[in-house]
Amino acid sequence: MGLVQLLKSQFLSQLIICYVFLVSGLIVNLLQLCTLPLWLVSKQLARRINIRLGYCISSQMVAALEWWSGTECTLYTDPKSYPLYGNENAIVVLNHSFEIDFLCGWTFCERFGVLGSSKVLAKKELSYVPVIGWMWYFLEIVFCKRKWEEDRRTVAQSLQNLRDYPENYWFLLYCEGTRLTPKKHQISMQVAESKGLPKLKYHLLPRTKGFWVTVQNLRGAAAAVYDSTLNFRNNEMPTLLGILNGKKYHADLYVRRIPLELIPEDEAECAAWLHKLYQEKDSFQEHYTQTGRFPGPIVSPPRRPWALINWLFWCCLLLYLLGLLLTQLISSGSMLTILASLAFCSTVSLGVRWMIGQTEIDRGSNHETCNKKLRQD
Numbered sequence: 001m002g003l004v005q006l007l008k009s010q011f012l013s014q015l016i017i018c019y020v021f022l023v024s025g026l027i028v029n030l031l032q033l034c035t036l037p038l039w040l041v042s043k044q045l046a047r048r049i050n051i052r053l054g055y056c057i058s059s060q061m062v063a064a065l066e067w068w069s070g071t072e073c074t075l076y077t078d079p080k081s082y083p084l085y086g087n088e089n090a091i092v093v094l095n096h097s098f099e100i101d102f103l104c105g106w107t108f109c110e111r112f113g114v115l116g117s118s119k120v121l122a123k124k125e126l127s128y129v130p131v132i133g134w135m136w137y138f139l140e141i142v143f144c145k146r147k148w149e150e151d152r153r154t155v156a157q158s159l160q161n162l163r164d165y166p167e168n169y170w171f172l173l174y175c176e177g178t179r180l181t182p183k184k185h186q187i188s189m190q191v192a193e194s195k196g197l198p199k200l201k202y203h204l205l206p207r208t209k210g211f212w213v214t215v216q217n218l219r220g221a222a223a224a225v226y227d228s229t230l231n232f233r234n235n236e237m238p239t240l241l242g243i244l245n246g247k248k249y250h251a252d253l254y255v256r257r258i259p260l261e262l263i264p265e266d267e268a269e270c271a272a273w274l275h276k277l278y279q280e281k282d283s284f285q286e287h288y289t290q291t292g293r294f295p296g297p298i299v300s301p302p303r304r305p306w307a308l309i310n311w312l313f314w315c316c317l318l319l320y321l322l323g324l325l326l327t328q329l330i331s332s333g334s335m336l337t338i339l340a341s342l343a344f345c346s347t348v349s350l351g352v353r354w355m356i357g358q359t360e361i362d363r364g365s366n367h368e369t370c371n372k373k374l375r376q377d
């Protein structure tokens with residue numbers, strides 16, 4: 001193990017990264033709160049400011065992936081579609097099989113210049129996660145309770161609000177609705193069987209209502225659906241803790257651009273279209289397993305320096321302030337203050353560990369396994 005790798009795997013290095021992320025994130029959340037009055041005066045200006053503030057947070061995680069862990073992200077796509085990426089609004093449909101799939105998504109957003117404005121249909125629970133969840137509130141992320149009776153109105157309304165968004169965005173939709181586990185896959189395939197649908201090997205059966213409502217409400221605002229299929233080389237199972245440890249992964253993403261006009265308007269036809277899409281995605285994963293690559297040419301965008309520059313800025317600022325604070329603390333000589341500071345640091349690191357836990361599949365929800373009808377069956 002080289003010296004740099006040894007340094008990256010040290011607990012202290014990881015603690016510093018988490019400290020910078022948490023404190024800068026809370027500062028940004030506070031600044032976002034200060035933009036609230038501006039919404040009344042100029043909504044579009046407030047949105048543009050929040051895009052940049054959000055970028056300060058999400059790009060730190062991207063920098064950790066790209067620069068700290070050195071993870072390679074390769075894009076397979078049609079070169080004719082490539083110039084459109086980042087220059088139009090799009091709905092992104094991605095498989096939900098990996099703990100850091102959202103982070104790989106963010107990395108591609110960064111490379112195509114839409115990271116600050118990127119959107120997602122996320123479960124409501126994530127809105128309470130400090131820093132990220134609070135940031136999302138100001139970025140008009142669409143939250144759902146995964147209960148259609150309640151979601152149908154709120155999700156449609158939130159999507160309508162995005163129609164006049166001032167900058168290009170990618171709207172991410174995990175149609176599987178939850179992360180893939182063997183148990184969830186088994187149940188999902190029972191549903192497929194009961195509906196007379198072909199079984200999927202690498203995906204859960206897509207939930208179609210969220211997709212339909214998104215396409216309907218963004219018609220005319222979004223130009224295309226980007227069908228995206230992600231996998232990792234050599235059966236890697238990447239984690240956020242691995243990234244913090246400086247572990248390098250190899251992500252491969254296959255993207256197909258499908259103009260929105262090609263997607264049926266009728267709900268049942270749209271659902272059938274999505275099921276067919278997932279059958280195709282399954283065949284791409286099979287191809288990847290067999291050959292170690294996706295179909296089509298590689299057109300990888302290079303990483304940009306901005307995420308790293310932002311990260312270095314926050315590191316310098318916050319480590320300088322921490323140094324000042326520690327000097328004062330030690331020179332005060334008060335045992336009580338020192339103990340209270342240690343207790344505070346422990347609480348903060350436990351808090352960050354809890355946040356990282358939100359990305360872990362083992363700690364995921366029991367969505368899919370808690371379906372009442374299926375339990376009875």
Ligand SMILES: CCCCC/C=C\C/C=C\CCCCCCCC(=O)SCCNC(=O)CCNC(=O)[C@H](O)C(C)(C)COP(=O)(O)OP(=O)(O)OC[C@H]1O[C@@H](n2cnc3c(N)ncnc32)[C@H](O)[C@@H]1OP(=O)(O)O
Pocket residue numbers: 092094102104105106108109118119120121122123126144145146147148149151170171172173174175176177178187188191204205206207208209210211228253368371
């Ligand atoms: C490559 C570039 C990447 C770019 C990235 C861009 C942006 C990045 C931005 C941010 C990154 C951060 C990422 C954060 C990640 C957070 C993600 C999440 O939180 S995922 C969870 C939330 N999202 C979803 O759930 C979306 C998918 N779900 C839906 O669309 C649902 O339809 C719904 C709208 C949520 C409503 O759910 P509900 O369960 O109430 O209704 P359903 O219609 O889905 O369910 C009833 C229906 O489904 C059948 N059923 C039952 N069990 C199953 C099952 N196991 N599988 C499939 N179907 C099932 C049931 O029989 C009913 O069917 P029917 O209607 O026919 O009777």
Ligand SMILES: CCCCCCCCCCCCCCCCCC(=O)OC[C@@H](O)COP(=O)(O)O
Pocket residue numbers: 017018021060061064099102123126129132174177178179352355356358359363364365366367
């Ligand atoms: C610079 C880097 C510093 C890292 C420090 C620590 C950072 C902590 C980051 C917390 C990030 C929280 C964002 C969570 C995004 C989780 C995405 C996700 O995958 O959600 C799961 C849902 O889709 C489905 O949930 P399940 O039904 O599977 O349950």
